Amino acid sequence: MNLFxxxxxxxxxxxxQMEQAGELPAGLDTAAVTVEPPRDAAHGDMAxxxxxxxxxxxxKKPRDIADTLAARLAADPRITAAEVAGPGFLNLRIDPAQWQxxxxxxxxxxxxxxxxxxxQGVKxxxxxxxxxxxxxxxxxxxRGAVFGDALSSLLDFAGYDVTREYYINDGGAQVDVLARSAFERYREANGLEPAIREGLYPGDYLIPVGQALKDKYGDSLLDQSEDVWLTDIREFATQAMMEVIRQDLALLNVHMDVFSSEKALYGTGRIEAAIDRLxxxxxxYEGVLEPPKGKTPEDWEPREQTLFRSTSHGDDVDRPVKKSDGAWTYFAPDIxxxxxxxxxGFDQLIDVFGADHGGYVKRMTAAVKALSNGRVPLDVKLIQLVKLFKNGEPFKMSKRAGTFVTLRDVVEQAGADxxxxxxxxxKNDAALDFxxxxxxxxxxxxxxxYVQYASARVNSVLGRASEMGVDTSDAALAGADLTLLDHAAELELARKVAEWPRTVEIAARANEPHRIAFFLYDIASDLHSLWNRGNDETSLRFVQDGNFAATAAKIALVRSVGVVISAGLGILGVTPAKEMR
Incomplete structure (x- = not known):
C-alpha cells in the first residue's frame, strides 16, 4: 500500500475528468505532477x-486550475478538505481512516x-x-562497500533484478609490484632479510603470503631470476589478497554475486572486439591530443595514438585507448x-568509484552510451573521503597495513552494524567524519x-503488552479497533509510516540509500516523541492498564513503526536491536 x-x-x-469536461485542454503531460507531504505540516497532510x-x-492561471481541482478532490471520501493556497498550491487533508x-x-x-x-524486474x-x-x-x-551493498538492497526492495559485482583490477602494473613485494616476504620466510625498497608494499599483511610461498616452493625460487617466478607469484599473491578482501567484505556482511577479472580480458579478443564496435x-581514429592542462607546447611531445571520439557522447576531450607503442591504455579494458x-543483458549499470575517479565519469559514461547506442544508462556514484577520529584526534594508520587504516580496523573497533x-x-558525494x-x-x-533505541523500545512495548494479556501477533493487532487512534500525535506517527513506501521509491529512483538512513532517524524521533508525551498525557501511553482495546490499537501503531524500522535497517544491512545494552 502506497497512500501517496x-x-x-x-x-x-x-x-x-477536467480535460473531458473541457476545463483543461486535452493531452496535458502529467508526469511532473506530484503528491507529497507539505513543508509545513500545519498546511495539511499532503500537497x-x-x-x-x-x-x-x-x-490558464494556476489558481483557476487549483480551484476546480479542489472541488473535484473534495468529493472523494478520502479527502476531508482541499485548500488552495498562494498562487495555486493545493493542500489536502486526509480522512483519519486512511492513516489507520x-x-x-x-x-x-x-x-x-x-x-x-x-x-519492474529491470536488470x-x-x-x-x-x-x-x-x-x-x-x-x-x-564506505564504498557499504554504499554499494545498501544501494543494491534498496533497488532489490524496489523491484529491480540486482547483481552485485566486483571488478578485480589484476591486469595492471600494480600486481607486478605485489608479486615483487610478496617475493621479498618469501625471502624473509626463508631466513633472509627482505628488501622492502621504495615502491614496494611494506605492510605486514604479506608476511603470511611469504610463508605460504615457502610452504609451496621451499627455497627453490631464491636464486631464480624474476622472469622465472614473477607470473606464478603474481597469480598466487593475487589470489591470497582476494581471499583477504573476501574476508574483509564478510566482516561487513557484504557478499558479491560476481567477481570479474580485468586480466581475463587480455589475450581473449574481448578488448579488440569492444574497440572494433566503437x-x-x-x-x-588515429590522432594527436592537445597538451594536458598545465603543459605548454614547449614541454609537450605530441604522439599519434588511437583515440575514442568520446566528445561525440558528452565528454570534454577525446580519450586514448591505445598508446603510441601499441599497448592498450587503462581505459581500453574498462571499455x-x-x-x-x-x-x-543488463538494462542499467551503476559504478561506485572513489572520489579520485571523478575524471573518469564522463569518459566511461560516453563509452557506455556509444557501446549500447544509448540504450543502457550508466550512473557513476563517487564516494567521498572518510576522516577517522578517536579521543578527539585523527585515528592513526594501521601498522599491519603499513600506510592506511583498514576496514578490519574500523569494524573491530565499532562493529559492523x-x-x-x-x-x-x-550523501555519498559529501565528506564524512567517523x-x-x-x-x-x-x-x-x-x-x-537513536534508531536502534527505537527498535528496542518497540520490542519492549510489545513485551509489556503481551504480559498484560494482549495478543501482540501481527494478525491480531491488524484486527484491533484502530479508530481509537484519534489523537493528532498518533495520527502524525501513522503519517510517517505511510511515507515509507514513497521514501523507498524516491531513494531508489535517485540511487541514494542515505535517504533510508535519514528516514529511519525521523521515524525513530517521532516514536520517541510520542513516548515522551505519554509521560505527561496518560491517554497517549502505549500500554493502557485495564483497557485491552486501546492498548491493542496503540501497540498496533508501535508495531507498524517496528515493521518499517526493521525493513529500513534490512536495506542498510543492519540488524535491528531487540534490547539496548
Whole structure:
C-alpha cells in the first residue's frame, strides 16, 4: 500500500475528468505532477503541485486550475478538505481512516510493506569496491562497500533484478609490484632479510603470503631470476589478497554475486572486439591530443595514438585507448569490461568509484552510451573521503597495513552494524567524519543509537503488552479497533509510516540509500516523541492498564513503526536491536 501513490492517482483521475469536461485542454503531460507531504505540516497532510506545473501548458492561471481541482478532490471520501493556497498550491487533508488503514497494511504485509514494483524486474548491475588486489581494504573502501551493498538492497526492495559485482583490477602494473613485494616476504620466510625498497608494499599483511610461498616452493625460487617466478607469484599473491578482501567484505556482511577479472580480458579478443564496435560506429581514429592542462607546447611531445571520439557522447576531450607503442591504455579494458556487462543483458549499470575517479565519469559514461547506442544508462556514484577520529584526534594508520587504516580496523573497533549505518548518514558525494567515540555514544545526536533505541523500545512495548494479556501477533493487532487512534500525535506517527513506501521509491529512483538512513532517524524521533508525551498525557501511553482495546490499537501503531524500522535497517544491512545494552 502506497497512500501517496493512491492519492496521486486520484489527482490524475480528477485532471482527466477536467480535460473531458473541457476545463483543461486535452493531452496535458502529467508526469511532473506530484503528491507529497507539505513543508509545513500545519498546511495539511499532503500537497500537490498539479495546478502550478500545468498552468503554462494549459494556458490558464494556476489558481483557476487549483480551484476546480479542489472541488473535484473534495468529493472523494478520502479527502476531508482541499485548500488552495498562494498562487495555486493545493493542500489536502486526509480522512483519519486512511492513516489507520496504513497501520493495518503494515501489519498485514509485514516485511513486504513498502516493497515496490517500481523496477519492474529491470536488470541492474551494481559494481562496487573493485579495490586493487594488492592488500586489505582501507576505510575508503569500507564506505564504498557499504554504499554499494545498501544501494543494491534498496533497488532489490524496489523491484529491480540486482547483481552485485566486483571488478578485480589484476591486469595492471600494480600486481607486478605485489608479486615483487610478496617475493621479498618469501625471502624473509626463508631466513633472509627482505628488501622492502621504495615502491614496494611494506605492510605486514604479506608476511603470511611469504610463508605460504615457502610452504609451496621451499627455497627453490631464491636464486631464480624474476622472469622465472614473477607470473606464478603474481597469480598466487593475487589470489591470497582476494581471499583477504573476501574476508574483509564478510566482516561487513557484504557478499558479491560476481567477481570479474580485468586480466581475463587480455589475450581473449574481448578488448579488440569492444574497440572494433566503437570503430564500426566511426568513433575510433588515429590522432594527436592537445597538451594536458598545465603543459605548454614547449614541454609537450605530441604522439599519434588511437583515440575514442568520446566528445561525440558528452565528454570534454577525446580519450586514448591505445598508446603510441601499441599497448592498450587503462581505459581500453574498462571499455571492454562495460561492453561485457552490456552483452550480459543488463538494462542499467551503476559504478561506485572513489572520489579520485571523478575524471573518469564522463569518459566511461560516453563509452557506455556509444557501446549500447544509448540504450543502457550508466550512473557513476563517487564516494567521498572518510576522516577517522578517536579521543578527539585523527585515528592513526594501521601498522599491519603499513600506510592506511583498514576496514578490519574500523569494524573491530565499532562493529559492523554501527559502521554500516554511520557510513550512510551522509550523501555519498559529501565528506564524512567517523568519530569512534561519537558513533558509540548513547544520545540523540548519534543516529545509529537513536534508531536502534527505537527498535528496542518497540520490542519492549510489545513485551509489556503481551504480559498484560494482549495478543501482540501481527494478525491480531491488524484486527484491533484502530479508530481509537484519534489523537493528532498518533495520527502524525501513522503519517510517517505511510511515507515509507514513497521514501523507498524516491531513494531508489535517485540511487541514494542515505535517504533510508535519514528516514529511519525521523521515524525513530517521532516514536520517541510520542513516548515522551505519554509521560505527561496518560491517554497517549502505549500500554493502557485495564483497557485491552486501546492498548491493542496503540501497540498496533508501535508495531507498524517496528515493521518499517526493521525493513529500513534490512536495506542498510543492519540488524535491528531487540534490547539496548
Amino acid at each position: 501513490s493512491d492519492i496521486r492517482a486520484l489527482v490524475i483521475d480528477a485532471l482527466t 500537490t503541485n498539479a495546478a502550478m506545473v500545468l498552468a503554462k501548458p494549459a494556458g 488503514s496504513v497501520i493495518r497494511a503494515a501489519l498485514t504485509q509485514g516485511a513486504a510493506y513498502g516493497r515496490s514494483n517500481l523496477g 541492474v548491475n551494481v559494481e562496487f569496491v573493485s579495490a586493487n588486489p594488492t592488500g586489505p581494504m582501507h576505510v575508503g573502501h569500507t 570503430r564500426d560506429a566511426g568513433l575510433i 571492454a569490461y562495460h561492453w561485457d556487462k552490456i552483452d550480459r 554501527v559502521t554500516r549505518f554511520h557510513m550512510l548518514t551522509r 568519530d569512534f567515540d561519537k558513533v558509540l555514544e548513547q544520545s540523540k545526536d548519534n543516529p545509529v543509537w
